[in-house]
Amino acid sequence: MLFYSFFKSLVGKDVVVEFKNDLSICEILHSVDQYLNIKLTNISVTDPEKYPHMLSERNCFIWGSVVHYVQLPADEVDMQLLQNAARKETLQQKQ
DSSP: OHHHHHHHTTTTSEEEEEETTSOEEEEEEEEEOTTOOEEEEEEEESOTTTOGGGTTOOEEEEOGGGEEEEEOOGGGOOHHHHHHHHHHHHHHHHO
């Protein structure tokens, strides 16, 4: 639930999603669910020559199981808050 809560805090921010097949899409994170499925709006492909069929798409829903990486805006990530939440969740799992 830690990552779900974290991604919920990034709704409305620009992210880059890299798929397991090397396709990368960037733009605004519209929503995320508990399975880390992601919905993006106003998308753009980082390599349009390789994926020309994606140029006409504006919105997409991405299954969490096909995501390789999610690049987040560095200034939007509160590392102290994330570390504290990870510690708290680890302690709860040990009990």
